[in-house]
Amino acid sequence: MSVEQQTNDLLDVFSKASAGLFEITVRYIKHFEQGLYGCGLAKPSKRMRNALAIDREVLVVVSTFTDQQQRTIKFAMQEIQESQGRLETTMAIVLHRDKDGNSKLRNWGRDAGISILPILEVESLKDSITLERALCVELYSHDTFDVTGPVSDDANFYGRRDEAIDLARKLQKGQIRSCLGIRKVGKTSIVNRILREVQTSHDCLCVMVDCSKDDVWGLDAAGLLSSISKTLEFALANQKKYAKISSSTKAPVLADTRAQFENVLRKVGRPFILVFDEVDYVTPGSPTNQNWREQFNVFWRNLRAVYQEASREGVVFSVLIAGVSAHWFTVESIEGVENAALAFVPEEYLTPMPLGASVAMLRRLGRIAGLQIDDSAAELIAAATGNMPYWARKCGSYINRNIPVSERPCEITRDRIEPMVTTFVKEEGAAIAEVALRHLFRVYPALFKAASLCHEGKGAQVSERDKRILRRYGILQGASDVLSGQMMTAGFQVLKEGTSGIEPVVPATPDGLNLSLDEWAEELAAVGKRRNLVERRLRELVLNFLRFDCMSSGSLPDLLQRIISIVPSKSREVLAHLTAEQAVSKFNWTDIVKLIGKEWVLFEKLFGDKDIFMKHCDVINDRYDAHAKDADSADFALYRRSLKYVEERLSKLQ
Template sequence: MAKYELEKLSAETQSALSQLFVITTETIRQFETGEYFVLFGRGSKRVQNILGIEREILILGNVYADQQARSVRFARRIINESDGRLESTLCVIVHQDGRGNTKLKRWGRENGLAIIPIYTSTGILPRGQELERLLSYEFFTQDPFDVTGPVASDAQFFGRRTEAQELARKLQLGHIRSCFGIRKIGKTSILHRVLAEIKNSYDAATLFIDCQRDDVFNLDAAGLLYSVEQSLRGMRETGQSYAEVNATPFTGTTAEATNRFQAVLEQFNVPVILAFDEIDYITPSNGSAVQWRHGFVEFWRNVRAAYHAAARADRKVSLLVSGVSSRWFSVESIDGIENAALAFIPEEYLSPLPRGAANAMIKSIGAMAGLQFDEDALEAISSFCSDMPFWIRKTCSSLHGKIEIAARPITLSVATVSTMLEDYGRDEGAALAKVALQHLFRVYPELRGPALSLLDEGRALPPSLQRTLTRYGIAAANGAISGTMMRMALVMIAEEQPVINELPAQPEGEARPLISEWAEELAAISYRRNMMERSLRSIVINFLRVSALSSKGSATAKATLLAAVGEKRRAELEPFNLDLIAERLYWLELVTIISKHWLLFERVFGDKSVFNRNAEIVNDRPDAHAKQLEPSDIAMHRRALQWLDERIARV
């Protein structure tokens, strides 16, 4: 019965898609415990242009009422096995799960696929233009830039594939490596990628120590050594090739824990790889775990002793240390005690993406949402984000949300993205970068002063500090600040510094000069006009929307609005959605739109000539001119504002 229903849905899908695709392959296949119909479809020229595709696309379907992640894994496998015949980032899945659209899109993002879900509760699919609109909407509304956790799949891992493979190879040979970098630079992503590469390609025993876990950083040096030893012993007994450390408190001495650790290392005939992530939690920087102030040197001194003992016994042991601050691995002593980690753990960094890789990342992911960028736009985005992959994703996610769905696929120019980048930096980007910098300065406070000094472009830094700031992505190779978001964040942090008041103290009892009445009047006029302009934007958009919905066959609200502005401004505003266009309209443009569609607004403002006269007075903006106003001028502005206020308040 289930197979009959699946074949029936396959036939219905082919019939519905017949005007849009030519089906070249049709099969029924099983994957894990599921059964699917599999179609390869070559899109018509129109569909190819809409979706931005050149190859055939995979069309998958099932009749299950609850979609599982295996559907997306199956799609990814088929695409990978097609040897380039199928589009690598796009797939259509026909299903009967009422909640399936959201799930499939999310799983698709995790696997580097733009899933176009088609839900049918009755087994009947829309056809023709209705189906075309559905495909376009489902494709363009998803946000492929929105990846919040670490990425490891080939489709999402940009610019560092070779780096990860080389790091895995060196660890298998018994090397000690480190991976330091600013927050959200991609350390955990590359660490996961390296561990996956080791699992798939090498014969080794890998123990992962996540130092941010409470049960891990609350241990002392002896306890962590003992926990590592016990976890390795368990792997040895069970034959596991990978495990996460099992934090176990230890009441013995550090010497006893070290002897046990050294003994278990000698029992392995394959390389033993110890991978430490979020290492900052077991350094003196962690004020909530004071035992690591003195325990840091103690721990690494004994790890070094066990490492050398294993080498003498002809056993391969590798270390990978990942975290934000390289500070405690670069100082000669801590509290007067020689730092055992100084010559043991190398100072290596995960820097921002190379510019070519950053541009390729934007280009590849953007294609999954119908967004294409010219070369200058790619450069502008990468430069704005200092080539930081997470910052790029967040920025492009913001751009994605501001581009009208109906306008896609669309090629964005540098002129279009520049204004959106400025808005994003002011609204979110600077704060995002500030969080990353503040975290770095908290665990590596010595970098705060040199980093802020970059704002003084004429000031030179010692070469060693310059190199460190470059490795962290704060500075470019030429010594300048690496990007706009970074500069914004540094400015915000600098402004939080206490300001020394160099003005002479005011004599006691002497009254401060009062703000002039003229300045107060200007401030009041400016405030009232800004509030009114905001209300006017809302009225214009809502009235145009209602008009478009109530008149069958009439132009959309966006089209009506754009028709009322000049040709040059129309080209600038075209890519944006209606709400964003409204935010960008000038006062005179709002007035022009109202005048051109006076029949819609007449019941609000009454007399058109009176409206235009008062709008012109308000637009004069006396607060923008450094000149004295006559009392009659101020009274005139008050009356104009009052007239408009009263009519807007009626809506």
């Protein structure tokens, strides 16, 4: 039997088995990379539209190969792209004859950003009931709640779309806007969404300044202003609508730089938007460059002068600032000098989402995962997580992992998930909230005492101004003086127990001091907790950096192979059919460090000297709590120093 006949037969079997579920409206055969594929456009019934949370036709790909290759995924994505919106962009069905194909196709699809529902002909094409269950199980095995980085696409952007569109429109009129908020509240996501809106819906030019980059916060005022000016000039010369800042290596004269910036602005001829993200890195409270205590005033005094001159000349010049704190834009003087940025930037906070938006987000994500979350259950999750979208999704991900796929689709009630929410807060939520709070109080120390008093039930002693700011950050609940939700309360409790003020307590232990058993236990627990947090963050960092590099080079299908290349060949075979996330999750500390070392070119700007980084990682690998090694107070001091070294470099990404 010819390959073409086999392909048609398999599509016929699917069409028969899917009666009542799908209607094949179009079918064709196509050659791709020396292979032959069958295609069908399947129109879902109302039942399947609800079960799979889709509203467009689904691509059905037929591949008769007994050993599936990644080109099947490439072919499916090409066909979806060429359909011009007719087909679902987030999923496709693949009919195949490879006994190991289900796991391979599913994992390759996830790495490429698409849900592949693989169907092995002998298993799932008996009747419509068997096919429906197979499709749902395949789809529901994917965690739709979990998200690791900023988003801007419609599939993942919830609750703030109108806000982003409104800000994009206002920035066309020469305004200064800000987007402030606690870590992981969605600042970078909304900035990305705004940039997407202004590029697709408006005729303007944007320059993006990511202040968390080493080559940006390492500049002085003149250098930063010069870099912005030259980047704008480059964008004009190359007729670009968007450009990220390119740091200047020369030492410019400030007055000349300001004049150059004004001259370039006159040539733009359309609205110009200057966007600062992670602006806290170039303020007097910068955790990385103390020179900004002096340079902050200089930079904003000159940028303000350029902005005002542009306004007088009729040039549309807008500024968008995103970061954690507007504190340094509100103080009257810095280092005894009048603050040039005073009241220049409005205090506009990205507050937690409204309850209705949180509930809608959770219910939609749950429906895709086969979890029909009722309103009371969704409200419980939203309340526990303080209506923080990232926190709510992490809680939803925990619940998703603890409900068997075999039960879905199923209804999720408040009574069923209440114990899960409580457990999540204890096991994961408190640590997530603690990191966000620690970062906030490091860049805005004055709020720590105010939050402490509210936590202790002494809110009456806190000024209304401080309470208003805490409410805008989402730390206080509504108009009350109590902390917002279980996660916020638990995170603040962990922060208070582990700190004296803001920074971690590193007790000075005199040489030769003999600690009691309880004190040794506390030391072990403290360093163990910090080490586990660092390891988890390194794991996420490695995955995100490698994925971004693969996406930039167009080699996303090679992501898994790059990750597992550092393990022995026998172990590599075991990991070959996993997703990139699953493979990284199985790495131990030494595997992660080895992978960073191999891909050092990606991490050099973050970690600095490779030899120093590796030495600190070797020290951290001496797990006194797990390896039963002899250790004295000096060993613990060295261990804490190495942890602090890695923590400080990771904090640059916050």
